[in-house]
Amino acid sequence: MDNLVTTMSVFPLLQCAAEEGIAVSDLLAGSQLTENLLCDHERRVPFHEECVVVSNYMRLTREPHPGLSASAHYHYNCFGVLGAALVSHPNMLEACRFLVRYVALTFTPFLVTTQEDENILRARYLDRLDLGKCREYYLLRDLAFVRNLCREANPEHWQQLVTRMDIAMPEPADSQRVYDFFAWPIRFDVDETLIETHKSALLQPLRLANPMTLELMVRQCDELLIKRQHNSWRSRVESLLLQGVMDINLIAEKFCCSERTLRRHLQREGSSFHEIALQLLQQRAIHYLKYSRLSVEVIANRLGYSETAAFDHAFKRWTGRTPTQYRMDAHG
Structure with a gap:
């Protein structure tokens, strides 16, 4: 995995800090990052620097699940051309397939794989880095992004899109907040993290679908992959x-x-x-x-x-x- 991440992976934590009254200096303490640097969304920074900021946020916030609170600022538009391409697809099934092919353009530190049979699509999240105490943050943040994408792309039916979500972490003491946040069937203490859906539920037309925009965004995603040497x-x-x-x-x-x-x-x-x-x-x-x-x-x-x-x-x-x-x- 590339050890650099775009500043857009870190920037939403500045927004969380501002809302919660956390000083920027405290949030960035111990890292080489500055507020001005994070406002430059073309920059890429070492992943371990992001982990320092995440650790600070987890220590300073009063939120019981920092990954969920941070996810309020992680939406499809955080991903630039990739996000625009996702919502321009004709339906969520095609968007999901596209996301896995271009997962290198996302912020996730996990290995994301998909498996399809005739009726079911499963996405699995496997650990590829030792995230230590930050693991729960990243796991809930990335799963919450899927939930946010579903809500934004299909606001009327998003709760029906996922039929099963397994989260490979111990069930937290206040797990009801997690259940309420996702509004999907969830299981903790399982062997692997996965999201399962019926493919038929993903065939609803997306309200922002646009073939011309999609063609342009895919071309730009390809260029970005080459630029980042992921190709x-x-x-x-x-x-x-x-x-x-x-x-x-x-x-x-x-x-x-x-x-x-x-x-x-x-x-x-x-x-x-x-x-x-x-x-x-x-x-x-x-x-x-x-x-x-x-x-x-x-x-x-x-x-x-x-x-x-x-x-x-x-x-x-x-x-x-x-x-x-x-x-x-x-x-x-």
């Missing part, structure tokens, strides 16, 4: 792997090239298909060990290992610890 062969391969396309021949076919040519492109970037697939596998393994209650045997099977011993050996080679040791250390 590398590595990122394109990673995107398809996250969508469940695991065979290199199928991936090469989607890029209209041979497997050999694809490997050569990756080699020129200093990468390889094996390295990319392995990194994603490691990230999924760490996510399940830290944030789920799945047994090591089930995790091994879910990751494609036929024997738990093989997973144990591989994980120890990656981290220097067995899966069981890693889980114990992660939980203190």
